Amino acid sequence: MRFDIKEIVAREYEGNVIFLYGNEVADRVLPLGKKELEYLKMRREGDANAIVVFDRLPYKLYVVNFDSEKPSSESQETLRRSADKVAGMLRGERQKETALTGEGVIPEEVAAFMEGLFLADYSFDRYKNEKPGHLEHVYVEQKFLSGEELARSVNLWECIEQCRNWVNTPVMDLNAERFADELRETAKGRGVGCTVFDKKKIQALRMGGLLAVNQGSVDEPRFVVLEYKPEQPVDDRPLALVGKGVMYDTGGLNIKPDNYMQEMKSDMAGAATMASVVFAAAANKLPVHLVAFLPLTDSRPGFNAYAADDVLRMYDGTTVEVINTDAEGRLILADAIAYAVDKYDPSLIIDAATLTGAAVRAIGTYGIAAMQQDAENALNLLRIVGNQVYERIVEFPFWKEYDELIKSEVADIKNCGIAQAGTITAGKFLAHFAKKCPYIHFDIAGVAYFSKKQEYYAQGASGYGIRLLYAFLQTCDILKKCVNV
Ligand code: BES
Ligand code: ZN
Ligand code: ZN
Numbered sequence: 001m002r003f004d005i006k007e008i009v010a011r012e013y014e015g016n017v018i019f020l021y022g023n024e025v026a027d028r029v030l031p032l033g034k035k036e037l038e039y040l041k042m043r044r045e046g047d048a049n050a051i052v053v054f055d056r057l058p059y060k061l062y063v064v065n066f067d068s069e070k071p072s073s074e075s076q077e078t079l080r081r082s083a084d085k086v087a088g089m090l091r092g093e094r095q096k097e098t099a100l101t102g103e104g105v106i107p108e109e110v111a112a113f114m115e116g117l118f119l120a121d122y123s124f125d126r127y128k129n130e131k132p133g134h135l136e137h138v139y140v141e142q143k144f145l146s147g148e149e150l151a152r153s154v155n156l157w158e159c160i161e162q163c164r165n166w167v168n169t170p171v172m173d174l175n176a177e178r179f180a181d182e183l184r185e186t187a188k189g190r191g192v193g194c195t196v197f198d199k200k201k202i203q204a205l206r207m208g209g210l211l212a213v214n215q216g217s218v219d220e221p222r223f224v225v226l227e228y229k230p231e232q233p234v235d236d237r238p239l240a241l242v243g244k245g246v247m248y249d250t251g252g253l254n255i256k257p258d259n260y261m262q263e264m265k266s267d268m269a270g271a272a273t274m275a276s277v278v279f280a281a282a283a284n285k286l287p288v289h290l291v292a293f294l295p296l297t298d299s300r301p302g303f304n305a306y307a308a309d310d311v312l313r314m315y316d317g318t319t320v321e322v323i324n325t326d327a328e329g330r331l332i333l334a335d336a337i338a339y340a341v342d343k344y345d346p347s348l349i350i351d352a353a354t355l356t357g358a359a360v361r362a363i364g365t366y367g368i369a370a371m372q373q374d375a376e377n378a379l380n381l382l383r384i385v386g387n388q389v390y391e392r393i394v395e396f397p398f399w400k401e402y403d404e405l406i407k408s409e410v411a412d413i414k415n416c417g418i419a420q421a422g423t424i425t426a427g428k429f430l431a432h433f434a435k436k437c438p439y440i441h442f443d444i445a446g447v448a449y450f451s452k453k454q455e456y457y458a459q460g461a462s463g464y465g466i467r468l469l470y471a472f473l474q475t476c477d478i479l480k481k482c483v484n485v
Contacts, residue, residue, distance in 0.1 A: 001121050001135055003114060003150055008101040008141040015099055015139075016059045018086055020079065020113060022068035022104025029103055031061065049078050051085055060093070062086050064113070068104050076112035077390040083116025084456035087135060094133055101141035110144040111153060118157045119463075120456040124168040155283035156470055160463035162186070163276035167269045167449065167461030171248035176214075176296035179247065179268065180222035183275055183294070187226060191282045197223040205339070207295070208312040209320070209331035214297040216252055216305025221297035223336070226275055226290075228282040233289035234476045240346035240437075241278065241469070242336045244329045244353035245271030245296035252325030253301045254308060266461060267329070269448035270352040271296060277469045288476045293340045295332035299325070311411045315339055316433060319411035327415045329355050330429045337433040348378055350440045351430065352465055358422030359443040365454060367392040368442045368465065371427040375438035382440070382472050391468035393442070402428045 010017055011031040019030060021044070027037050036054060043050045044065045054061040064082045066075050090098060100117075102110065117138060125131045140150070166174065166182070174182070180196045187194035199220040202210055207223065214221040224245075229238075246267035250256060256264070271294040278292045306312075310322045312331065316338035320331065333351055340346055359369040368386075370393040372379040379395060386392045405417035405425050413432060417425030427441040447464040450457050457464075 001118055001138065003138050003140055003154065005142045005145065005147060005150060006099070006139040008099045008139060010061075010101055013099055014059070015097060016062070016090065016095055018062045018064060018098055018100045018113075020100075020102025020105040020110065021063050021065045022102060022109070026103035030063070031056070049082060051082055051089075053089065062089065064102075066105075066109070068109075072106065072108055073388045073390065075109055079109055079113040080116030080119070080390070081455050083113045084120035087117050087120040090135055091133055096133065096136040097138075098135065099139040099141075107144045110140070111149075114138070114140065114153065115157065116456050119160070120458075122161060122164060123458055124165065124460055126165070126169070152284045156280045156467070159276040159280040159283065160466050162279070163272045163463040163466060164461040166272040167266050170265045171298055174247065175219040175298060176222045176245070176247050177220055179245065179271075179296055180224050183224050183226065186275075186279060190279060191228060192278055193227040193229075195225045197225075205315060206313065207315045207335035207339070209314050209333075209335040210295045210297060212306040212310065212312050212322070213246070213252070213299050213328045213331050216300040216302045217298050218300075218302065219247075219298055221295070224271075224275075224292075224294040224296060226278045226292040226294070228278050228290045230285060230287045230289065232287060234287050235289065235347050237347040238289040238291045238344055240340040240344060240349040241274040241290060241292040242333060242340060242349060242351035243271035243274030243292065243294050244268065244333055244351070244355065245294050246299055246329055246332065247296060248298040248300075249326070249328065250298075250300050252299045252328060253305050254325040255301055256326065263449055263451065266449035267354050268296065269354050269461065270444060273352045273444070273448070273463070273465045273469075276463065276466050277473070280466065280470050281473055286473050286476065288473050290473075291340070291344055291346070293336040295336045297332060299328045314433070316342065318413065318432065321408040321411040321414040323414050323416040327426070329353050330415055330426055333430055334433045337430060337439075341433070341435055341437050346437060348375060348438045348440065349434050350442065350469070352442045352444050354445045354448050355426050355443045356423045356445055360446040362423060363394060363446060365446045365450060367394055368444055368447060368468075369394060369396050369423050370443075371396050371398050371424065371431070371441045373398055373431045373434060373439045374436070375440050378438065379440055381475060381478060382468065385471040385475060386468045389467045389471045391464055393468070396424050396427070398424065398427065398431065
């Protein structure tokens with residue numbers, strides 16, 4: 001989808017027009033007669049967010065109502081959702097072009113509507129012989145944004161699109177090696193450094209978690225480090241972003257039963273998310289030094305697959321008793337977190353991982369289960385920006401009692417606790433490897449991949465979390481205060 005800035009006069013425009021109706025001043029600029037305006041008012045009184053369509057053969061006028069009195073973050077989400085509906089209507093009519101303007105609407109709200117259009121227009125077409133139609137061109141009224149602002153938004157949205165494509169691609173076409181190659185290619189010419197460790201290097205580094213999970217697979221593991229360092233970063237220490245990159249999660253020898261295996265191509269969404277955040281920050285030259293650590297492997301029951309009862313020695317020397325091979329994500333993340341702490345001394349670590357089914361059972365598909373250790377301020381800031389961009393987080397407790405649940409009889413810790421509080425014990429396992437470094441854990445199992453369409457997200461990968469983390473990085477001057485106090 002392409003956006004272009006243009007002067008748009010709704011009364012004269014020859015083409016489809018989407019009109020964001022924020023207040024009644026709009027009545028003066030809409031190309032509508034008295035009766036039509038009365039009808040519009042009636043519809044608005046029935047539903048403050050009504051989308052009212054006027055046929056202006058051969059074009060259409062889509063009047064999108066919204067309550068501009070509401071806090072802007074709320075109207076922004078309403079507008080994203082309305083954008084999805086209008087995008088559906090345009091697609092239904094095989095329309096490829098539209099103009100976008102409005103009255104009584106602020107630039108952030110117009111941007112949110114554009115964002116909704118962009119996100120809603122996404123579909124994963126790679127394997128379709130007949131490609132579905134897309135909205136190709138949107139002309140946006142010039143008074144709402146500059147070319148520079150538009151370019152920055154589009155950079156972010158394109159990174160989200162790329163993330164979704166990676167996550168939607170099945171393992172047969174995107175294994176660890178190929179994903180690492182793609183990341184290296186993507187990093188080129190974008191001001192992002194990319195280092196890829198192969199199996200030999202991973203062995204030399206003694207990343208026992210990543211190697212164990214990989215043991216049952218024909219495909220080699222990879223460990224990817226992406227680094228974006230701006231000229232004048234706000235902080236002299238980097239922010240570490242760690243992402244779970246299980247290219248496919250069969251469960252390993254504790255194989256996933258029934259249809260629990262389905263959709264497990266999405267188990268690398270954390271890695272795709274964090275890579276995309278780095279690429280977005282670099283594209284828009286945000287003044288934050290970022291390093292992403294992405295452990296990549298699939299988890300299979302073949303060959304000399306690791307087994308329950310095995311005891312692993314992790315990168316930092318911690319020994320781990322394997323209780324269940326399906327709790328594999330934390331094993332590869334542990335090595336990545338420990339490596340980040342050891343080599344980069346980050347001011348803060350954030351990880352994103354499709355880590356536990358328990359997170360989905362606890363909060364469903366409406367947000368991220370978040371936990372923190374020594375990073376209360378940063379998590380509070382994330383909560384605030386998350387509410388603003390409507391990628392929300394809810395904090396789970398990290399009380400010391402949970403530490404007891406992962407103590408092991410034979411090793412330092414074990415990779416599973418009891419049946420209860422599974423999301424938290426998984427987080428606690430990871431927090432062990434962050435040591436004294438401020439640490440935030442995002443369990444994105446509920447939101448990374450939707451089994452069916454949810455608002456402006458088509459079935460499949462969502463890219464959820466990228467807008468949140470990007471918005472967080474935009475507040476990096478505050479962030480600096482957060483991590484240093
Ligand atoms: N990748 C799964 C978690 C998951 C489940 C993500 C559903 C998205 C949707 C993870 O590796 C896993 O299998 N976790 C186990 C942990 C258990 C064995 C302690 C789980 O949640 O059942
Ligand atoms: Zn698993
Ligand atoms: Zn997994």
